[in-house]
Amino acid sequence: MLRYLAAALAATIAVPALANGPLTVESSMLTLQKRAAADGTTTVSLVRAAKAVPGDKVVMRLAYRNTGSAAIGNVVLSNPVPKGIAYRAPAAGSAAPELSVDGQTFGPLAALRVTTADGRQRAATTDDVTHVRWRIASPIAAGAQGQVSFEGLLK
Structure with a gap:
């Protein structure tokens, strides 16, 4: 189960053209x-x-670093929530991510809606979250690093 989840934790990264230097991102499950x-x-x-079983709390972390020689601005880090993980909340010390239930529309959980099998709309819950996204507010200086993370529950 853990191998599957680790493989599913591939981060997708949306950043502007990196003419000024590369941005490295490492994802991990803690x-x-x-x-x-x-x-x-x-x-x-x-x-x-190293070992996790259904019901365990986990923290999914994206650690980033600017290895270039100039600042990188307008960075957006987006990550699908692995199928075996249920999103619960931003991790302690991390900025709250924007959330999505379809991978296309992002916002706070209270603003998201889900269409049920019978075509009705209902308010989204944390169990419906499929993607998380962080917009890094300030340019990432050359050599600077940081991290964002969220808490989840192993299904």
């Missing part, structure tokens, strides 16, 4: 790892997913 400390407390950290 899980929460809990460890008991000697003092009885528990620490939680994100680690690359």
Whole structure:
């Protein structure tokens, strides 16, 4: 199951012409790892997913870096939500992505609608989300890096 999900995590990247330098993007799936400390407390950290089972919470992350010699502006990072993952929310510390239920129309979840099998319209839920997209607000300086991520649930 994990191999399938890792393969499904191919990011699609929409950026302007990169005459000023390349933008590299690495996608990864992370899980929460809990460890008991000697003092009885528990620490939680994100680690690359080595094993995941249905019901596990995961974090899908896109890490980007400008390896060129000039800033890159108007960057849009778009990623399909893998079929085995249900979108839940932006990850802690990440900007909220625009969402889509069809890969074409993006916006906040409250603005999205889904057509049911009987032709009726209903409000979209997190289970309907098929794509996420982030617009990087500021130009990415030469050598700069960052990341965006969302939380999901393994189906």
